[in-house]
Amino acid sequence: MNSKVNRSLTMLLVTLLFSSAAMAERIKDITSVAGVRNNQLVGYGLVVGLDGTGDKASFTSQTFRNMLNNFGVAIPSSVDPKSKNIAAVAIHAELPPFSKPGQTIDLTVSSIGDSKSLRGGSLLLAPLKGADGQIYAMGQGNLIVSGFGVEGRDGSRLSLNVPSVGRIPNGATVERTVPNAFAQGDSLTLNLNHADFTTSRRVSEEINSLLGMNTASAIDATSIRVRAPRDASQRVSFISVLENLEITPAKEVAKVIINSRTGTIIIGQDVRVSPVAITHGGLTVAITENLDVNQPNALGAGDTVITPRTGIEVDAGSGHMFEFAPGTSLQEIIEAVNQVGAAPGDLMAILEALKQAGALKAELIVI
Known part of the structure; x- marks a missing residue:
């Protein structure tokens, strides 16, 4: 196989080998x-000051009306206080262990209506509650939005990242300590x-x-x-x-992880295969047992030793044959398959067939 095809396969298939020697x-x-442990907090609030990118949801108008009522501003029931500069948002954060009142935590703010962008908005004071319903922090501040979106009168639109989600670093002040x-x-x-x-x-x-x-x-x-x-x-x-x-942690269980969407294959070094033969299309893979017997000479002392021998032979005829000794690592099989230009999809099919045949001595995980 030429170097161009080899480079192409290298880009499509990423094989990571875990080190056999565990480190302390x-x-x-x-x-x-x-x-x-961390504790999750969640809240609901309003983001104001938007440049016409607010939402039109009814609950946003209701929240806005309630906020004005709390400040002594009465709005007639016949008036719908809609504004394009306001958006209803969900707020969430994580409260680290041992957090004390007065410390600050980061906030993530997400639109829950049809607001197209939170860029330039400010979150008004909003409580953050835990799973027990108690208020553990109060959030407020200006949003940092990495996304960007513009829309023309003809309906055309251009957006970058997600402009409907923003962050407020140190945007919430802890008000209550979580007991542990x-x-x-x-x-x-x-x-x-x-x-x-x-x-x-x-x-x-x-x-x-x-x-x-x-x-x-x-x-x-x-x-x-x-x-x-x-x-x-x-x-x-x-x-x-x-x-x-x-x-020194124990070695992980032998695993083969396949991501069929990206063509990525991750293989543990302790993965082994037993004798088996597989035919995939025009590709044939065979694993056989080969043992070498080493005997002492007639005049010398010593013991007879049996050692496994690993050999790889490539037949470029109508099909491709690979011969392996028992206990061959999966990496050796992959290298042999790559020598004849097999695509990552072929290799995935071979791995799945090995598992079904009981020859793959590892856990096969497809993500």
Whole structure:
């Protein structure tokens, strides 16, 4: 296959190999403390000051009327206070753990009516509530909108990004603290970001090697319970020590991930295949067992050793044949298939057939 086709396939197919040698990672990078989490906040409000890009929804007019009534401005019921410069919006934010009253958080503001753009608008004071219905922050400020849109009288329109969504950095002030169980009880729980029994055991063993036996115990594949001081300040120092301990996480489960829309294939290095043969169109892939027997000579001492042998042969005739020894990595198969110019779609079909035949020793995920 010429270099031009090879470069073309390289652009279409991206194969990432995970390193077989796991690296040590800090506990803080692979775990989180149970109960120490973000909390989602949501609110509803009005954005004013728009340049004729507001919405015409009835609930916007109702909200605008209620706001004016709160300021002592009475509007007759027969008058519909519609304005092209006002838009009803949904507001959402995340409240970080241990946030205290007076601190600020960022806001995302999204139009919920037919407003075409929030560019140049300002959010009026709006409460942000948690899942319990309590107000935890108050938001207000000028929007930053990266999107841009213009429309002509003939109906033609040009837009860039999404002008109906904006951000307000530090746009909300925290008004209430979210209680948590961080300083309660005589223990805390570390939760792994990715459940794994081996990693859970290694975390508990590393903590016990530093602080003594029975300090930590693995509850399941995700959680490790650790005995901790009751005093809050001492517990902070205690966790500071734990989160900087380093362990070597267990290897991930062998996976092959296929994105059929982009032609991307991600392959773990521990993926292996067993002997099988596949024919896809004019392409034939065969995996066979080949073992070499090494015997000592008649006069020398030693043992007979059987070693697997991997060989790749390409037949450019009517079909293409590839021969592999047992335990061949999937990367070797892909390299052989690429040598004859197979498209990424062909390779995806081969991988799926290998899985159906039970020859692919990995989890196949299609996204």
